[in-house]
Amino acid sequence: xxxxxxAISPTPAVFAPLLFAGDWPAALDAAVDxxxxxxxxxxxxxxxxxxxxxxxxxxxxxxxxSAIATxxxxxxxxxxxxxxxxxxxxxxxxxxxxxxxxxxxxxxxxVIGGVRGTLTGSEVHRGDQYERAVEAVGxxxxxxxxxxxxxxxxxxxxxxxxxxxxxxxxxxxxxxVGQDNLGVLADTFHMNIEEANLAESLxxxxxxxxxxxxTDSNRLAAGRGHIDFPELAAVxxxxxxxxxxxxxxxxxxxxxxxxKQAIDYFRTL
Amino acid sequence: xxxxxxAISPTPAVFAPLLFAGDWPAALDAAVDxxxxxxxxxxxxxxxxxxxxxxxxxxxxxxxxSAIATxxxxxxxxxxxxxxxxxxxxxxxxxxxxxxxxxxxxxxxxVIGGVRGTLTGSEVHRGDQYERAVEAVGxxxxxxxxxxxxxxxxxxxxxxxxxxxxxxxxxxxxxxVGQDNLGVLADTFHMNIEEANLAESLxxxxxxxxxxxxTDSNRLAAGRGHIDFPELAAVxxxxxxxxxxxxxxxxxxxxxxxxKQAIDYFRTL
Numbered sequence: 001x002x003x004x005x006x007a008i009s010p011t012p013a014v015f016a017p018l019l020f021a022g023d024w025p026a027a028l029d030a031a032v033d034x035x036x037x038x039x040x041x042x043x044x045x046x047x048x049x050x051x052x053x054x055x056x057x058x059x060x061x062x063x064x065x066s067a068i069a070t071x072x073x074x075x076x077x078x079x080x081x082x083x084x085x086x087x088x089x090x091x092x093x094x095x096x097x098x099x100x101x102x103x104x105x106x107x108x109x110x111v112i113g114g115v116r117g118t119l120t121g122s123e124v125h126r127g128d129q130y131e132r133a134v135e136a137v138g139x140x141x142x143x144x145x146x147x148x149x150x151x152x153x154x155x156x157x158x159x160x161x162x163x164x165x166x167x168x169x170x171x172x173x174x175x176x177v178g179q180d181n182l183g184v185l186a187d188t189f190h191m192n193i194e195e196a197n198l199a200e201s202l203x204x205x206x207x208x209x210x211x212x213x214x215t216d217s218n219r220l221a222a223g224r225g226h227i228d229f230p231e232l233a234a235v236x237x238x239x240x241x242x243x244x245x246x247x248x249x250x251x252x253x254x255x256x257x258x259x260k261q262a263i264d265y266f267r268t269l
Numbered sequence: 270x271x272x273x274x275x276a277i278s279p280t281p282a283v284f285a286p287l288l289f290a291g292d293w294p295a296a297l298d299a300a301v302d303x304x305x306x307x308x309x310x311x312x313x314x315x316x317x318x319x320x321x322x323x324x325x326x327x328x329x330x331x332x333x334x335s336a337i338a339t340x341x342x343x344x345x346x347x348x349x350x351x352x353x354x355x356x357x358x359x360x361x362x363x364x365x366x367x368x369x370x371x372x373x374x375x376x377x378x379x380v381i382g383g384v385r386g387t388l389t390g391s392e393v394h395r396g397d398q399y400e401r402a403v404e405a406v407g408x409x410x411x412x413x414x415x416x417x418x419x420x421x422x423x424x425x426x427x428x429x430x431x432x433x434x435x436x437x438x439x440x441x442x443x444x445x446v447g448q449d450n451l452g453v454l455a456d457t458f459h460m461n462i463e464e465a466n467l468a469e470s471l472x473x474x475x476x477x478x479x480x481x482x483x484t485d486s487n488r489l490a491a492g493r494g495h496i497d498f499p500e501l502a503a504v505x506x507x508x509x510x511x512x513x514x515x516x517x518x519x520x521x522x523x524x525x526x527x528x529k530q531a532i533d534y535f536r537t538l
Contacts, residue, residue, distance in 0.1 A: 159428035193462060196487060196494050218465060225465050 002233070002241075004266050005038040005066040006031055006259055007213070007248035010054040014075045015114065017189075017219050017248055018042055019255040024054040028061050030259050038064035040246050044072035046098045055102065065106040066244045067152070067185075067211055068099055071114025080117030081136030082129035089136065096140050104147040109211045111185055112137055113154035118162050130163065134176045141179035152185035152211045157193040165194045167201045171208060183210025187248065188227050192217045198227070202235045209241060213248045214266065221249050221261035233269040245269070271502070271510075273535050274307040274335040275300055275528055276482065276517035279323040283344045284383065286458075286488050286517055287311055288524040293323040297330050299528050307333035309515050313341035315367045324371065334375040335513045336421070336454075336480055337368055340383025349386030350405030351398035358405065365409050373416040378480050380454055381406055382423035387430050399432065403445045410448035421454035421480045426462040434463045436470045440477060452479030456517065457496050461486045467496070471504045478510060482517045483535065490518050490530035502538040514538070 009015075012022035020027035024041075031039055039058050043051055046068075058065050073079040079092040096110075103110050116133055119126040137151065144151050153170040164170050167184055174182045186202060186209050195201040202209060214232070216225030223229070233245075247262035278284075281291035289296035293310075300308055308327050312320055327334050342348040348361040365379075372379050385402055388395040406420065413420050422439040433439050436453055443451045455471060455478050464470040471478060483501070485494030492498070502514075516531035 192486065192495075194487060196485075198495060216465075217461065218463060226461075226467065 002236070002245040002266065002269065003037040003066075003243065004263055005040045005064075005244040005246035006036050006262070007040040007042065007069065007246055009042040009072075010050040011044060011048060013042055013072060015042065015071055017215070017250045019247075019249065019251050019259055021251070024050065024057065026255070028054075028057055028063065030256050031063055032061050034260055034263050036063070036259075036263060038066035038244060040067040040069065040248070041065065042069040042072055043099060043102070044076050046095065046102045051102075065103070065108045066246060067109040067111055068103050069111040069113060070096065070099060071111075074115045074117050080115055082117050082119065082132045089132070093136065093139060097143050100140065100144050100147050100149050103149045107148065109183075109185070110140070110144065110149055110151045111154055111211070112140070112151055113156055113185065114160065116161060116164065134173065137173075137182070138177050138179060141177060141182055145179070145181050150181040150183060150210060152183045154185035154187055155190055155194065156187075157190040165190075167191070167195065167205050171205060174208070184208050185211040185213065187213040187215060188229070188232065189213070189215040189217065189219050192227055199231050199235050202232055203239065206239050207241075209236070209239065211243055211246065212236065212241070213246045214262075215247065215249050219250050220252060221247060221258045221265060223261060223265035229265070229269060271505070271514040271535065271538065272306040272335075272512065273532055274309045274333075274513040274515035275305050275531070276309040276311065276338065276515055278311040278341075279319040280313060280317060282311055282341060284311065284340055286484070286519045288516075288518065288520050288528055290520070293319060293326070295524070297323075297326055297332065299525050300332055301330050303529055303532050305332065305528075305532060307335035307513060309336040309338065309517070310334065311338040311341055312368060312371070313345050315364065315371045320371075334372070334377045335515060336378040336380055337372050338380040338382060339365065339368060340380075343384045343386050349384055351386050351388065351401045358401070362405065362408060366412050369409065369413050369416050369418050372418045376417065378452075378454070379409070379413065379418055379420045380423055380480070381409070381420055382425055382454065383429065385430060385433065388432050403442065406442075406451070407446050407448060410446060410451055414448070414450050419450040419452060419479060421452045423454040423456055424459055424463060425456075426459040434459075436460070436464065436474050440474060443477070453477050454480040454482065456482040456484060457498070457501065458482070458484040458486065458488050461496055468500050468504050471501055472508065475508050476510075478505070478508065480512055480515065481505065481510070482515045483531075484516065484518050488519050489521060490516060490527045490534065492530060492534035498534070498538060
């Protein structure tokens with residue numbers, strides 16, 4: 001039996017596939033009612049009162065915080081570690097350190113996904129930007145180690161970013177950074193577009209898979225599309241995966257229904 | 270045994286998944302060498318000398334012209350039938366009529382895909398734009414009937430357009446237009462993202478499926494990703510599909526190799 005988690009946003013979010021965006025009390029009510037183990041929060045500003053209040057309520061309601069996603073810094077503020085503006089990079093560093101501090105008491109994963117942004121310009125410029133990402137994630141990983149926090153690199157499909165689309169590319173990036181507290185977040189929605197063989201990609205990454213989002217091929221709750229989750233769950237068991245199955249889906253037909261569909265499906269795995 | 274076709278662009282194209290873009294002589298050489306039955310061309314301006322020369326050469330080389338794709342009018346010129354600018358709509362109408370005339374002697378399908386553009390603004394405005402698309406495709410279909418040409422509506426995934434993403438939505442659009450010479454182009458790359466069950470979606474559309482692009486989940490040649498093509502081919506046979514299997518892929522590792530991979534795979538179906 002895997003642990004279960006639900007990806008929400010305590011604040012309204014530009015990024016669509018999050019449940020209960022802007023309504024964390026309803027999210028926690030649903031999580032408790034449906035017996036989720038944990039909540040995963042998408043955070044722009046870790047000092048936002050809604051984030052602080054949500055964090056406290058997660059504790060009070062007896063839930064866990066499984067992970068903190070960081071993409072809103074790019075989607076809402078345009079901040080990314082590859083920015084050409086050193087001031088933006090400094091602002092983002094400071095925010096990421098605060099997010100790592102927020103994750104620390106929970107032993108929650110910090111997700112490096114959409115925050116990576118998109119490489120631009122000439123091949124040389126893109127190479128420089130990639131190096132900046134390697135260096136920035138190296139700094140975050142060091143700060144994470146000092147705080148007992150691991151980071152996970154999330155491969156994202158080609159339509160949303162132009163680098164680190166596949167699990168192999170994430171593993172390559174992790175080797176470039178060269179730190180132990182870095183793993184991979186496998187999101188099956190992205191894998192369905194990018195991986196030639198989903199099960200084989202998961203298997204080949206072995207214990208580098210540190211967090212998993214079981215989202216279906218159409219970005220709805222697992223079981224609403226065509227991904228073969230039983231096969232992927234078997235691979236995770238073989239690999240000794242002891243983490244969460246998280247649901248990061250579009251709030252369709254509504255957040256509560258999607259949350260119920262996901263956990264009902266997870267229980268069959 | 271299905272007939273085979275290869276999607277190319279006689280001119281350089283903004284739209285990436287086309288083989289031999291800008292080099293139609295190499296495309297026709299490859300098609301003849303590899304024993305493709307037909308070529309499918311992506312056309313911006315049907316009077317472009319490269320298009321005219323390619324059309325003549327297809328005939329001379331003993332190939333067929335299976336279909337003409339029209340998305341470049343939107344991707345390169347911003348022309349779409351839903352444009353708020355009546356002048357653009359008139360320019361596009363004239364171009365579409367010329368494309369239908371080009372298709373006529375071949376009995377080739379004219380594809381209504383990317384040219385649809387993207388709905389914008391308020392819900393009311395989007396409704397008006399959708400109505401414009403219905404009316405425009407009605408005009409194209411009438412002109413097509415007068416010229417013995419059928420049109421196919423291609424569902425395209427959510428990242429490339431915000432309307433007609435699924436086969437069901439295409440069938441709904443066709444009912445709204447209400448003409449007989451309208452069918453569906455099923456592109457498995459898009460279906461992999463949008464259809465909850467690919468085989469069931471194909472089956473439910475029955476003989477409205479008039480053209481098929483067997484492109485794999487990662488937009489490479491069939492066989493390079495995880496789509497279950499044997500299952501889909503069986504559905505097409507059951508439906509009595511007598512059209513082409515076309516390959517519309519990224520030119521990776523290069524156009525010639527992708528063309529060979531696709532037809533080698535098609536021969537196994």
